[in-house]
Amino acid sequence: MPELPEIETIKRYLEKEIIDQKIKNIEIFNKRSFKGNKKNIQGAKVIRLERKGKVLVFVLSNGYNLMFHLKMTGQILFFNFLKKLAIDKSTRVIFILDNSYLVFNDIRKFGWVKVVDDKNLREEIKRLGIDALNLTFDNLKRILNNTKRPIKLVLMDQAKIAGIGNIYANESLFLAKINPQTPANKISEEKIKELLKAIIKILKKAIKYGGTSFSLYLKPDESKGKYQEKFLVYKREDKKCWRCHKNIKRIILGGRSTFYCLNCQKL
């Protein structure tokens, strides 16, 4: 469930392992999962990792970069040469580094890895809104005042705010006691403050728990995140609200399952 906290978890893990390693070779098992020319990065060294929203970037030593988007079912797994490499039918790309392998798995094949030069990277990154962890009251207010779309869709609009997907949009709105259908420009300054605090709190908590693994997401060492044990509303349809003990309701908003408490999150 690669949203911001999952990508951040992967980034922090890989930073400890692959900085300064050289990309010796790349094995591509599904052409559509790998975009660009692999020759451009063969032999290049990993200088540092960056993340914006749900996109992970390896900055390389030769002016090229590797971008990753995990979409729904992507995984990036790390194996050093002491640990047996695990490959299965979902394996799309393997990167062979100096002392390790990175395995890119993706059952549904929506995700991708892309080779881009620095200029290209800047253009791609520019299309994303501010990273959710960098949100401030002023820019959140500006974003919300600008539209009457339902608040949940705005939170999930990557061109406005990058990193929040379905799970953490539901969770943040519950914590801030805002109905997901509320027109964004109808939210008071007080509520915007609460929402900002809620977003940051939820994302940081999810990072602390290593992200959400209710399905396929794994950390690079193949262990699971634990935020699914902490869900406030997500996937809790017909269960009791933790706050008021009334029932949680599920609706579809923008085509996505949306969970909220009828009592705590009134329109």
Add this chain to the structure above:
DNA sequence: AATACTGTTCGCGA
């Protein structure tokens, strides 16, 4: 067996 649902995003037509 058939249908619904899933962490994402893009493109199309209204």
Add this chain to the structure above:
DNA sequence: CTCGCGAACAGTAT
């Protein structure tokens, strides 16, 4: 601009 919908794809749950 906004919205809804289908598509990209594959698996699980009911």
